[in-house]
Structures are given as structure tokens and as C-alpha cells.
Amino acid sequence: MNNELNIPRHVAIILDGNGRWATSRGLNRSLGHKAGFKNLQKLSKHIFKKGVKILSVFAFSTENFKRSKEEVDYLMNLLVNDFKKIIDKNQNVKIVFSGRRNNLRSDVVRSIEQIESTTKENTEFLLNICFNYGGKSDIVDATKKITKDILSGKIAIDDINEENYINYLYNSIPDIDLLIRTSGEQRISNFILYQSAYAEIYFAKALFPDFNCKEFDKVLKDYSTRDRRFGGIKNSN
Ligand code: FPP
Numbered sequence: 001m002n003n004e005l006n007i008p009r010h011v012a013i014i015l016d017g018n019g020r021w022a023t024s025r026g027l028n029r030s031l032g033h034k035a036g037f038k039n040l041q042k043l044s045k046h047i048f049k050k051g052v053k054i055l056s057v058f059a060f061s062t063e064n065f066k067r068s069k070e071e072v073d074y075l076m077n078l079l080v081n082d083f084k085k086i087i088d089k090n091q092n093v094k095i096v097f098s099g100r101r102n103n104l105r106s107d108v109v110r111s112i113e114q115i116e117s118t119t120k121e122n123t124e125f126l127l128n129i130c131f132n133y134g135g136k137s138d139i140v141d142a143t144k145k146i147t148k149d150i151l152s153g154k155i156a157i158d159d160i161n162e163e164n165y166i167n168y169l170y171n172s173i174p175d176i177d178l179l180i181r182t183s184g185e186q187r188i189s190n191f192i193l194y195q196s197a198y199a200e201i202y203f204a205k206a207l208f209p210d211f212n213c214k215e216f217d218k219v220l221k222d223y224s225t226r227d228r229r230f231g232g233i234k235n236s237n
Contacts, residue, residue, distance in 0.1 A: 006224040008177030011047060012056040012199070014191050015040065017183030017207030030074040035209035037078055041086050044127060046213040048091060050220065054126045054173060058191050062100065062134035076104075079131065080111045087115070092124035098170035098192075099133035100141070128173055135193030142168035142194075169194060178223050180216075182208045200226045 015036055022032030040057065047055050060075055087095065097112045104112075112131070145168045149155045166172045176192060179199040186203045188196070202219050204211055227234065 004224070005220055007051040007220070008200075008223060009052065010054040010056070010174055010176045010178075010195075011052045012058075012176045012179045012192055012196065014058045014179075014181040014189060015208045016181055016185055016189075017211075018209060020183065021207040021209045029071055032209060033071075033075055033078060037082065039209050039211065043211070043213060043216060044086065044093075045088065045091065047216060048093065048125045050216075053124075054128065056098075056128040056130060056173065056176065056192060058130045058133065058189075060099070060131045060133070061190060062132055062137055063190065065103075065132075076108050080107050083111065083115060086127075087119060092122045093119060093127050094122040094125070095119045095127045095129065096171050096173075098128055098130045098138070098173075100137060101132070104132055126173070128171060130192065133170070133191075135188070135190045138169050138192070139194060141170070166195065175199070178202065178219070180204055180219055182206055182211045198228070198230055200228065 018032035018036040019029040020032070021035060022029050044055055044057075059079075064075070065072060087093070095115050097116065101109050101112065142165065146155075146160060146165075150157055166174070173195060176196045176199040179188075179191075179196050180202045181187070181189075182204045184203065184205045200223055202222060204215060204219060206212075206215050
């Protein structure tokens with residue numbers, strides 16, 4: 001069925017536009033996150049069915065703490081109370097969280113650890129939830145870990161290279177092939193920086209709650225037309 005399509009191994013999505021989706025309907029912003037969460041449940045299953053092996057999503061950035069307490073609490077509670085619903089026992093999805101945990105509520109950290117431990121033996125797909133995540137903090141925290149390993153004599157400076165650097169990031173996840181941002185904004189907003197070095201980028205107009213399976217299929221079609229050269233030149237002619 002997917003013969004004509006080139007399926008990316010790793011897709012990453014900046015889930016943007018929940019707030020605007022809600023306010024344009026006269027609703028509280030939190031209801032936009034509720035709608036976005038519902039959409040993510042359906043969409044992630046669809047994306048894995050299409051053959052994508054790794055899906056990373058930006059669910060909460062380090063900067064999102066600047067929002068109202070009500071909105072921050074809503075997102076934290078969504079994780080604690082509803083996130084388990086996203087675990088489909090038949091889908092063999094390992095779920096990992098990327099981001100700082102030291103300033104998260106203890107019940108949030110407990111939920112994260114519980115979800116990771118329940119799904120750790122799953123091997124077919126990987127869902128990477130970037131939560132309290134920043135692309136810069138990922139690199140800074142990795143640098144600190146590397147420095148510690150060098151100072152303790154565990155590794156030598158010259159042992160560090162572009163490939164094994166990812167082992168020091170929050171999760172050693174391979175490069176992103178396709179990076180999607182919904183809602184029409186055209187920014188990376190401190191999402192995964194290291195592994196998006198050669199990502200194909202797609203800016204979708206739909207607000208995240210409206211970015212459905214059909215919209216994703218359109219992006220896949222577009223991705224199949226991209227000529228990925230990784231800094232080289234075309235093989236033919
Ligand atoms: C950005 O839209 C979205 C977020 C900050 C939250 C995204 C979260 C989800 C879709 C739910 C997943 C939840 C968990 C707990 C894993 P925005 O609020 O910035 O929208 P706006 O730009 O229209 O204001």
C-alpha cells in the first residue's frame with residue numbers, strides 16, 4: 001500500500017495551535033490541550049501504522065512554565081491522569097520521555113517513570129515525549145555528562161564524536177527525518193536541535209487538534225518528493 005511512498009523512520013512534531021483552536025471557539029485554552037491530546041492518541045497510532053518507527057512530540061517546553069498556573073497544571077494533570085490511555089497494549093510501543101525532571105512535580109515524575117517502565121520491553125515502535133524539554137538544555141546537559149566522564153577518566157576527549165554524542169542526550173534517539181510544525185508558525189522553538197541537523201521540515205497550516213490522519217498523509221506525500229542529499233550531490237546525471 002505504501003509502495004510509492006518513502007516512509008521516514010523518525011518523525012517529529014511540534015504540536016502547536018491548541019490554544020488558538022480553543023479561543024477561536026470561545027473555549028478555555030486548556031480545552032485546546034484536551035482536544036490536542038485526543039488527536040495525538042489517534043494520530044500516533046496512524047503514524048506507526050504507516051511504517052514510521054520513531055515519533056517524537058513536543059508536549060511541554062522548558063519555556064512553557066511561563067504560562068498561567070492553571071494552564072501548566074492542566075498539562076501536568078493530563079500527563080498524570082490521562083496519559084496511560086495512549087498506551088495501546090497491542091501496538092508494541094516503547095514510550096520514553098525527554099527533558100529535565102528535577103523541577104517537575106513528584107506525581108508527574110512518578111507517572112513518567114511508571115509509563116517508561118510499563119513499556120520498556122516493547123520493541124517495534126518508539127514514542128518520544130519531549131516534556132519539560134529544550135533543545136539547548138538537552139545539549140548543555142549532555143555536555144555536563146561528557147565533562148564528568150572525562151574528568152573521572154571514563155572516556156578521553158578524543159573518544160567523543162558526532163555518533164556517540166547522542167548517547168549523552170536525554171535519549172539516544174537517531175536523527176529526525178521529517179520535522180512537522182502545525183499551526184502555520186515557521187520556527188523550531190528550541191525543539192530537538194542536535195538530531196534535526198538534516199531533517200526535512202514541513203510547516204502545516206492546520207492547528208494541532210485539526211491536524212488529522214489525512215493531513216499527515218499529505219505531508220508523507222510531500223516528503224516522498226524531497227531530494228535528500230545530506231550535503232552531497234545527486235547520484236544521477
Ligand atoms: C502548543 O500549543 C501546545 C502545547 C504547549 C501543549 C501540547 C500538548 C498536547 C497536544 C497534549 C499532549 C499532552 C501530554 C501531557 C503528553 P499552544 O498552546 O502554544 O497553542 P497556541 O500557539 O495556539 O497558543
